[in-house]
Amino acid sequence: MEVRASHLEGVVLQIGEAVLATAETVDQLAGEVSALSSQIQQQGYQIFALSNAVQTLAENQDTTLERLRQLTETLQSLVVAIETTDG
Numbered sequence: 001m002e003v004r005a006s007h008l009e010g011v012v013l014q015i016g017e018a019v020l021a022t023a024e025t026v027d028q029l030a031g032e033v034s035a036l037s038s039q040i041q042q043q044g045y046q047i048f049a050l051s052n053a054v055q056t057l058a059e060n061q062d063t064t065l066e067r068l069r070q071l072t073e074t075l076q077s078l079v080v081a082i083e084t085t086d087g
Helices: 002-086
Strands: none
Touching: none
16 A cells, blocks of 8 residues: 555656646746737837838828929920920
8 A cells, every 4th residue: 555655646746747847838938928929019010100101101102293293284384485485
């Protein structure tokens, strides 16, 4: 009976060590998941900022194209006026 109790004690000890090792692994994994979550959140902010920058760039391009259209019309009118006075 003593041998059996000693064997059970060894098994319980191994189970306890395995539980402790598992708990440490889970704690480490939780830390890694937390760090990864922070990185993903930061990347989300960066994507949002990039999206705003692209939107602003597109709006500025629209404004620039409108100004170029107006400039082209003005230059065409100037050419017509010059040709009219020369003719």
